[in-house]
Amino acid sequence: MTSFSIKTFGCRVNQAEAFSWANEFQKHGLEYKKDFSQSDLVLINTCTLTSRADSDVRGFIKKVGRLNPKARLIITGCYAEREPEELINNSQVYRVFSNTEKGNLAAEVLSVAEDNKETSILPFRSRALVKIQDGCNFRCNFCIIPSVRGRSVSVEKEEILNQVKEFINQGFKEIVLAGIHLCSYGLDLEPRSSFMDLLQEVENLDGFGRMRLSSLDPRFLTPPLLKHVTSSEKICPHFHLSLQNGSDEIIHRMGRKIDVGNYRRILAYLHQKSPLASLGADIIVGFPGESEADFGKTYSFLRQSPLTYFHVFSYSARPGTTASKWIQIDNKKKKERASFLRSLSQEKNVNFRRRFKDKECEAIIIKKGKKGAQVLTANYIKVLIPYCPEEEKREIRVKITRITHNETIGQIV
Numbered sequence: 001m002t003s004f005s006i007k008t009f010g011c012r013v014n015q016a017e018a019f020s021w022a023n024e025f026q027k028h029g030l031e032y033k034k035d036f037s038q039s040d041l042v043l044i045n046t047c048t049l050t051s052r053a054d055s056d057v058r059g060f061i062k063k064v065g066r067l068n069p070k071a072r073l074i075i076t077g078c079y080a081e082r083e084p085e086e087l088i089n090n091s092q093v094y095r096v097f098s099n100t101e102k103g104n105l106a107a108e109v110l111s112v113a114e115d116n117k118e119t120s121i122l123p124f125r126s127r128a129l130v131k132i133q134d135g136c137n138f139r140c141n142f143c144i145i146p147s148v149r150g151r152s153v154s155v156e157k158e159e160i161l162n163q164v165k166e167f168i169n170q171g172f173k174e175i176v177l178a179g180i181h182l183c184s185y186g187l188d189l190e191p192r193s194s195f196m197d198l199l200q201e202v203e204n205l206d207g208f209g210r211m212r213l214s215s216l217d218p219r220f221l222t223p224p225l226l227k228h229v230t231s232s233e234k235i236c237p238h239f240h241l242s243l244q245n246g247s248d249e250i251i252h253r254m255g256r257k258i259d260v261g262n263y264r265r266i267l268a269y270l271h272q273k274s275p276l277a278s279l280g281a282d283i284i285v286g287f288p289g290e291s292e293a294d295f296g297k298t299y300s301f302l303r304q305s306p307l308t309y310f311h312v313f314s315y316s317a318r319p320g321t322t323a324s325k326w327i328q329i330d331n332k333k334k335k336e337r338a339s340f341l342r343s344l345s346q347e348k349n350v351n352f353r354r355r356f357k358d359k360e361c362e363a364i365i366i367k368k369g370k371k372g373a374q375v376l377t378a379n380y381i382k383v384l385i386p387y388c389p390e391e392e393k394r395e396i397r398v399k400i401t402r403i404t405h406n407e408t409i410g411q412i413v
């Protein structure tokens, strides 16, 4: 029987694709191995968002070469789209799939794999990820994604609903909806649909538990959509927004038609209507032209905001993008700014988590390890449960007992 492992880099869309391939391969009798050094096939879903992402991919390929030289590599994703020749020249690489060929990947792999008997499905992840859309119609000046993933293409609603039903039947309590630009969902479909239509249909499925939304573009958060996501009991109170910066000048240089005043209004609304929600953001520092004054604006915006965490990225010039041709900020400055904001994020996150000390809530077991089980609450708090006899993927009720700088600890109740 052919065995496989999957290594995923980058965004939730890549994770959702990996989740779907793992499900498909196992349904057709391939054996899933967590450890890539033990599998016949190593499938790598790559990312090229930053130069760091590129080097991580290259590093992993070398590692497979050292630890599992007999494995055949199947490589796809955004780095594979951008540098296919480099990858195909590696003798261990069996096949490179461009992003547009990803749709054929499962069928092609299954056609060369041995033993296609039905088998049981091992959990690839404890939450089901469903890709609803790919690509982006915008051209933010820093972003390489549209050139490697193309324009926005939505998955047909029927297909999404069927996948969600299948995952409900497999016992998943939480579904994560993933897309490169989630809010563009449905705008390209015939008949035209919308992200909100899709949310309502998913929520109405029999036996549906809860769903978590991946990153949302604040430019698309209309009042009806904001009202819906904050009032639905099936949508996790966890909203992650692609804000990118807190200085209007930099946001405009990035080519994004929105301003910090809008960010403030959206965040205030989310915080008021969903006061227990975790509110996150992506922030880029060191974008070309970012002065000390611009950075100061980002810092004070973030400090005053109700955000509970942010993912901070040092700007990385990507080939072919507009901003890569502009005068760059030196790396030391970028690192300093990034570390400053990461400390602020940590401080805000500890304060957020402290609000839940001695509180009880439902949580899904996402991982079990030597220290115990890691569970995830609907509002995105990862809690360590030192003693947990239950299996991954199950939903349990926990009480949060201790908050440290880096950890939240609790117990089953």
Ligand code: SF4
Binding pocket: 136, 137, 138, 139, 140, 143, 144, 145, 146, 180, 181, 217, 242
């Ligand atoms: S940052 Fe987001 S909205 Fe802008 S081009 Fe990239 S994927 Fe599209």
